[in-house]
Amino acid sequence: MKKTLALFDFDHTLYNKDSLLEVTKYIVGNKKFYWGIIALSPCLIAMKLGLADNAKTKQRYLRYFFKGTNYEDFKKATNTFSLSHIDKDLNLTLKTAFQKHLSNNDDVYIVTASFTEWLAPWCAKNSIGLISSKLEIMDGIVTGNISGLNCYGPEKVVRILNVIDTNIYGAIHVYGKGKGDKEMLALKR
Numbered sequence: 607m608k609k610t611l612a613l614f615d616f617d618h619t620l621y622n623k624d625s626l627l628e629v630t631k632y633i634v635g636n637k638k639f640y641w642g643i644i645a646l647s648p649c650l651i652a653m654k655l656g657l658a659d660n661a662k663t664k665q666r667y668l669r670y671f672f673k674g675t676n677y678e679d680f681k682k683a684t685n686t687f688s689l690s691h692i693d694k695d696l697n698l699t700l701k702t703a704f705q706k707h708l709s710n711n712d713d714v715y716i717v718t719a720s721f722t723e724w725l726a727p728w729c730a731k732n733s734i735g736l737i738s739s740k741l742e743i744m745d746g747i748v749t750g751n752i753s754g755l756n757c758y759g760p761e762k763v764v765r766i767l768n769v770i771d772t773n774i775y776g777a778i779h780v781y782g783k784g785k786g787d788k789e790m791l792a793l794k795r
Contacts (some may be wrong), residue, residue, distance in 0.1 A: 612707040613766065613790060615782035616718035618727065621756040622695045625720045628663075630671050632687045633680070642670055660786070661756035664719075668741070669750030677743045684724035688736060691730045700781055707779070708732065717766060717790060718784075718792030721757040737765045763793065 615788045631639045643650070649666050652658035659710060672680065696704075707714050716736035722738045729736040739758075742751040756762045772778060772793065780787075780794040 608774065608777065610707070610710065610712040611770065611775040612704075612712050612714045612779045613717050613774065613781065613793065614704060614714070615784065615787045615790070616651065616716050617784075618783055619783050619787070620700050621692065622714070623696050625692070625724060626667070628691065628695075629684055629687050629704045629724050631741050633683045634671055636753075639671075640657075641660070646670055648672055658780045659751060660719075660758055663755060668748075668752070670784065672741075672748045674752030675748040677746050677748055680748055680766055681723055684725045688727040689731065692724075703779075703781065708734070712779075713775075714771075715766075715770070717757065717762050719756050719762075719786060735769070737762070737769055760789045762786070762790045766790065 609624050617626070627639075630642075646667060649658055649663050653660060653663040684710045704714070712771070713735070714732075715737055716729055716739045718725065719739050720734065721741055723741065725738055726735055729748045737757060739755040739756050742753040755764075757765055766772070778793050778795050780788055782788075
């Protein structure tokens with residue numbers, strides 16, 4: 607009997623919020639976060655209206671808040687966030703499906719445009735795979751750039767197929783609600 611694969615988008619799907627925003631608030635504090643959102647609002651609004659590229663806007667955001675941050679300090683903070691905050695904000699409906707896949711010993715992956723630093727500890731705790739965007743780190747410092755392509759839209763499928771042989775699965779369950787999940791949803795069978 608062939609195994610089952612379950613692919614979950616993270617932000618606004620399995621997780622009720624946007625984890626990048628939540629991690630930022632956790633690390634820099636509310637005051638700096640909201641001032642930053644005001645400063646970045648023209649590019650954020652343009653992205654929401656489809657007038658600006660998602661990855662470029664994300665990099666502007668990352669540079670504003672994290673460029674020049676010591677990576678080890680960043681990683682410690684994101685690790686703490688991951689293990690102490692994520693479970694509190696999971697979508698209860700999808701959490702049930704997620705737990706059912708785990709109890710059935712299905713292969714489960716988070717496939718997301720969010721970053722490894724705050725998702726890897728939580729994924730390791732739950733013994734699941736992670737396919738995500740990666741931060742560029744140079745000489746132990748966060749540059750504020752994305753390393754490689756943003757794991758969004760068609761790139762999600764490219765990454766999935768680079769990591770997982772989907773042909774070995776009898777069923778593939780895909781959970782995603784955003785426009786960046788359309789291509790991944792087509793893998794469902």
